[in-house]
Amino acid sequence: MLxxxxxxxxxxxxxxxxxxxxxQAVYLLRSMDAEGELSTGHVSTLNxxxxxxxxxxxxxxxAGIRVPSATEQVIKxxxxxxxxxxxxxxxxxxxxxxxxxxxxxxxxxxNTRRTAExxxxxxxxxxxxxxxxxxxxxxxxxxxxxxxx
Amino acid sequence: MLxxxxxxxxxxxxxxxxxxxxxQAVYLLRSMDAEGELSTGHVSTLNxxxxxxxxxxxxxxxAGIRVPSATEQVIKxxxxxxxxxxxxxxxxxxxxxxxxxxxxxxxxxxNTRRTAExxxxxxxxxxxxxxxxxxxxxxxxxxxxxxxx
DNA sequence: AGCCTAATGTTAGACTACCTAACTATGAGC
DNA sequence: GCTCATAGTTAGGTAGTCTAACATTAGGCT
Numbered sequence: 001m002l003x004x005x006x007x008x009x010x011x012x013x014x015x016x017x018x019x020x021x022x023x024q025a026v027y028l029l030r031s032m033d034a035e036g037e038l039s040t041g042h043v044s045t046l047n048x049x050x051x052x053x054x055x056x057x058x059x060x061x062x063a064g065i066r067v068p069s070a071t072e073q074v075i076k077x078x079x080x081x082x083x084x085x086x087x088x089x090x091x092x093x094x095x096x097x098x099x100x101x102x103x104x105x106x107x108x109x110x111n112t113r114r115t116a117e118x119x120x121x122x123x124x125x126x127x128x129x130x131x132x133x134x135x136x137x138x139x140x141x142x143x144x145x146x147x148x149x
Numbered sequence: 150m151l152x153x154x155x156x157x158x159x160x161x162x163x164x165x166x167x168x169x170x171x172x173q174a175v176y177l178l179r180s181m182d183a184e185g186e187l188s189t190g191h192v193s194t195l196n197x198x199x200x201x202x203x204x205x206x207x208x209x210x211x212a213g214i215r216v217p218s219a220t221e222q223v224i225k226x227x228x229x230x231x232x233x234x235x236x237x238x239x240x241x242x243x244x245x246x247x248x249x250x251x252x253x254x255x256x257x258x259x260n261t262r263r264t265a266e267x268x269x270x271x272x273x274x275x276x277x278x279x280x281x282x283x284x285x286x287x288x289x290x291x292x293x294x295x296x297x298x
Numbered sequence: 299a300g301c302c303t304a305a306t307g308t309t310a311g312a313c314t315a316c317c318t319a320a321c322t323a324t325g326a327g328c
Numbered sequence: 329g330c331t332c333a334t335a336g337t338t339a340g341g342t343a344g345t346c347t348a349a350c351a352t353t354a355g356g357c358t
Binding site: 011012014015016017018019020021022023024025026027028029030031032040044063064114115116117118119120121122123124125129130132133134135136137138139140141142143144146147148 | 160161163164165166167168169170171172173174175176177178179180181189193212213263264265266267268269270271272273274278279281282283284285286287288289290291292293295296297
Binding site for chain 3: 188190214215217218221222225240241242243
């Protein structure tokens with residue numbers, strides 16, 4: 001009863017549905033941007049740095065962008081006082097990007113608001129629907145990782 | 150056993166996971182763009198038109214963008230010969246945007262390749278994981294609709 | 299030691315896709 | 329037939345990405 005999903009036709013249908021969801025995500029993220037707060041891209045970058053300093057190349061890799069684009073983001077965040085660049089003592093070519101206190105504060109504000117917005121939307125779902133979403137998260141993570149390659 | 154999900158703490162955790170997925174989607178879509186093929190944005194627009202002609206304002210609404218941005222996209226698609234603008238016989242202010250034969254062909258090519266790419270990623274999941282994704286699709290659609298407001 | 303290739307970032311220049319504001323033309327109500 | 333609302337375009341600006349070219353440092357090989 002379960003293996004009908006292995007038929008290519010149903011895989012295609014599911015793939016189409018998933019493509020729809022991916023497409024929507026772009027707009028949803030944009031709609032979550034608020035005036036005078038961090039943009040989606042900046043939130044992503046700062047969230048990576050929350051666990052500790054990263055090289056510019058690591059930021060680029062995790063964000064799925066090229067190194068020059070990451071450099072530019074870092075320059076903007078630095079100008080806003082949200083991150084600092086420090087030399088890497090183990091490699092004089094590298095630069096370590098680190099959150100400042102202000103950066104951590106701004107990130108907290110943005111994360112809190114954005115997560116609350118998603119939580120409010122989740123609250124409109126039934127318990128079963130929320131459970132379905134929750135149960136799918138690991139599979140979606142795996143699926144996204146497979147798509148990334 | 151199910152209602153622990155209604156606790157706000159778990160809602161927040163789920164919301165965070167979902168935010169992660171949304172964020173990844175942007176990169177995934179970009180990674181699906183291929184040389185010499187339609188861009189993600191153009192595919193989205195053309196897909197709307199596949200069901201029939203639409204006004205510029207309708208395109209903007211469905212895509213979650215402003216009317217001038219939709220106009221710009223239509224101009225580009227028209228220059229590429231993928232859509233045609235026609236007068237709306239019921240309203241001389243309006244413009245109906247319609248797929249051309251070339252547009253439909255280009256859309257088919259792009260849709261086929263992109264869907265195959267997602268299907269290939271889905272094929273790397275286990276049957277249970279695919280089922281989990283499939284079961285979550287309606288809830289995710291509802292969730293995204295709630296976020297849109 | 300000295301060289302050569304690889305890796306890390308930055309700079310320069312260009313492109314796409316979005317935005318707001320201002321405009322034209324048409325529709326619809328009084 | 330005036331007035332206000334609606335549909336779309338144009339103009340100008342911004343954010344975020346890209347490639348190409350460059351400087352600097354690391355690391356291996358002779």
